[in-house]
Amino acid sequence: MTDIVPAWARLNAEAAEAAGLRIRALFDADPGRFAAFSARLDDLLLDFSKTHLTAPALAALMDLASAAGVEAKRDAMFDGARINTTENRAVLHVALRNRANRPIPVDGVDVMGAVNATFARLFAFAEDVRSGAIASSTGAPFTDVINIGIGGSDLGPAMATLALKPFHDGPRLHFVSNVDGAHLADTLKGLDPRTTLVIVASKTFTTIETMTNARSARRWIAAAVGEAVAGAHFAAVSTALAEVEAFGIARERMFGFWDWVGGRYSVWSAIGLPLMIAVGARRFEAFLDGAHAMDEHFRTAPLAQNLPVLLGLIGVWHRNGMGYAARAVLPYAQRLARLPAYLQQLDMESNGKRMTLSGEAVAYATGPLVWGEPGTNGQHAFYQLLHQGTDVIPAEFILPLEGHETDLAEHQRLLVANCLAQSEALMNGRSLAETQARLGPAGAGMALHRSFPGNRPSVTIAFRTLDPFALGRLIALYEHRVFVEAAIWNINAFDQWGVELGKELATAIVPMLGAGASADGKDGSTQALIREFLSLNS
Numbered sequence: 001m002t003d004i005v006p007a008w009a010r011l012n013a014e015a016a017e018a019a020g021l022r023i024r025a026l027f028d029a030d031p032g033r034f035a036a037f038s039a040r041l042d043d044l045l046l047d048f049s050k051t052h053l054t055a056p057a058l059a060a061l062m063d064l065a066s067a068a069g070v071e072a073k074r075d076a077m078f079d080g081a082r083i084n085t086t087e088n089r090a091v092l093h094v095a096l097r098n099r100a101n102r103p104i105p106v107d108g109v110d111v112m113g114a115v116n117a118t119f120a121r122l123f124a125f126a127e128d129v130r131s132g133a134i135a136s137s138t139g140a141p142f143t144d145v146i147n148i149g150i151g152g153s154d155l156g157p158a159m160a161t162l163a164l165k166p167f168h169d170g171p172r173l174h175f176v177s178n179v180d181g182a183h184l185a186d187t188l189k190g191l192d193p194r195t196t197l198v199i200v201a202s203k204t205f206t207t208i209e210t211m212t213n214a215r216s217a218r219r220w221i222a223a224a225v226g227e228a229v230a231g232a233h234f235a236a237v238s239t240a241l242a243e244v245e246a247f248g249i250a251r252e253r254m255f256g257f258w259d260w261v262g263g264r265y266s267v268w269s270a271i272g273l274p275l276m277i278a279v280g281a282r283r284f285e286a287f288l289d290g291a292h293a294m295d296e297h298f299r300t301a302p303l304a305q306n307l308p309v310l311l312g313l314i315g316v317w318h319r320n321g322m323g324y325a326a327r328a329v330l331p332y333a334q335r336l337a338r339l340p341a342y343l344q345q346l347d348m349e350s351n352g353k354r355m356t357l358s359g360e361a362v363a364y365a366t367g368p369l370v371w372g373e374p375g376t377n378g379q380h381a382f383y384q385l386l387h388q389g390t391d392v393i394p395a396e397f398i399l400p401l402e403g404h405e406t407d408l409a410e411h412q413r414l415l416v417a418n419c420l421a422q423s424e425a426l427m428n429g430r431s432l433a434e435t436q437a438r439l440g441p442a443g444a445g446m447a448l449h450r451s452f453p454g455n456r457p458s459v460t461i462a463f464r465t466l467d468p469f470a471l472g473r474l475i476a477l478y479e480h481r482v483f484v485e486a487a488i489w490n491i492n493a494f495d496q497w498g499v500e501l502g503k504e505l506a507t508a509i510v511p512m513l514g515a516g517a518s519a520d521g522k523d524g525s526t527q528a529l530i531r532e533f534l535s536l537n538s
């Protein structure tokens with residue numbers, strides 16, 4: 001293992017050199033560039049040739065990975081070590097898709113027994129809801145399922161349910177997360193409480209938004225079917241049995257998971273129940289199979305061909321070497337519309353940290369701002385800034401090559417052409433001279449406005465088609481990329497203390513928005529905003 005300090009220094013030196021290069025020139029100088037700066041796992045292709053990375057820079061990144069102990073840290077996660085040190089927990093979302101049933105002991109007990117038993121219950125429940133064997137209190141099959149949850153108890157199943165729309169053959173799915181009453185009200189409008197199943201999904205079963213929405217949904221159901229049988233319309237996904245029972249959901253309608261599954265890593269657990277109901281148990285298993293394929297690849301492939309390692313190193317290269325503060329995630333697939341939001345939680349809640357694992361302030365930048373929208377929509381909105389703005393934002397294009405709409409093949413060609421055109425345009429730009437030549441003398445005054453600096457990096461992740469297996473594999477790729485970056489930054493990717501302060505203050509402000517409680521002691525702005533609210537709501 002090399003020492004980390006010289007490894008960082010070497011990376012920075014390589015980055016300083018590479019920053020002076022034109023990406024396009026790297027292709028001109030090396031016909032083998034694509035082969036050298038791409039990697040694949042079956043049909044999944046990671047193309048990082050349209051970046052400033054050079055062979056010595058990649059070697060420096062590999063050294064950094066080794067100096068940071070990425071492999072040992074990875075193995076510790078897969079072996080069930082308590083790597084989430086600030087919460088003293090193991091991190092074992094990989095156990096949920098451990099399809100080979102490799103024993104994974106936590107405190108000496110193999111977790112796979114509990115995992116498999118829980119899946120057996122979940123799959124039976126999901127299939128019974130789909131077939132109507134588990135029916136509503138009226139005896140009619142459930143036509144609609146509402147998942148009430150937030151953060152990791154919403155984004156995963158909501159993202160995946162949309163992504164796998166062509167595979168839906170169960171009841172309709174709806175997701176309510178925001179405590180804004182508009183979310184619940186708009187969702188309930190048009191639904192029949194007599195044939196609606198509500199899944200209350202909360203790891204802790206204390207999250208204020210979820211519990212508030214769940215209580216209101218319960219009133220809506222009970223008003224239609226009666227309090228005595230309202231429970232037939234509920235299921236719960238949680239790690240907190242006592243809280244679930246206190247809410248009035250029967251033990252047999254509760255599906256558990258474990259403290260070693262982080263919220264943003266929980267789509268593979270019982271939190272995936274809505275997806276199981278939408279697409280069925282077999283396809284959910286294919287989703288797990290895809291993640292397992294990526295887990296095995298991450299666990300065993302040499303670092304230089306290891307997709308999550310490479311993607312993580314590219315992240316470090318852009319964030320630390322090149323100094324870019326953001327990255328755009330741009331899926332060229334409308335059904336991946338919620339993927340950027342999902343990745344925002346996965347990435348920013350994991351790596352938005354400023355303390356090292358040993359409790360010192362980090363001396364380098366950590367997690368970037370992650371944002372995006374599907375293409376081609378984004379092209380007509382914010383790509384202007386990507387092409388001509390003053391900041392360079394590396395883009396990650398995600399591209400399923402085959403669409404499901406075979407009768408709309410022309411759409412797919414247009415979609416793919418646009419994706420390829422964008423990475424080409426970002427890299428090549430259009431020089432002032434070329435712009436002048438194209439515009440001719442008449443357009444001389446416009447040439448500066450209409451030229452493109454280019455030399456803007458991007459990565460393309462392409463695969464055959466968006467199906468359950470490919471989605472599972474893609475999400476696992478991103479999970480492990482976040483892991484690799486955290487390993488190099490020496491931070492804990494698995495806690496989220498940064499969300500607590502706001503929750504605490506909100507709880508204290510709630511009474512101040514009702515009658516009587518004093519806002520004394522609050523700052524002038526907060527007091528004035530409270531008065532503003534009270535003047536309209538008293």
Ligand SMILES: O=P(O)(O)OC[C@H]1O[C@H](O)[C@H](O)[C@@H](O)[C@@H]1O
Nearest residue numbers: 151152153202203204207263499
């Ligand atoms: O599942 P729950 O316990 O309701 O938590 C829901 C979400 O809220 C928390 O504040 C965390 O920021 C998230 O990581 C979590 O996924």
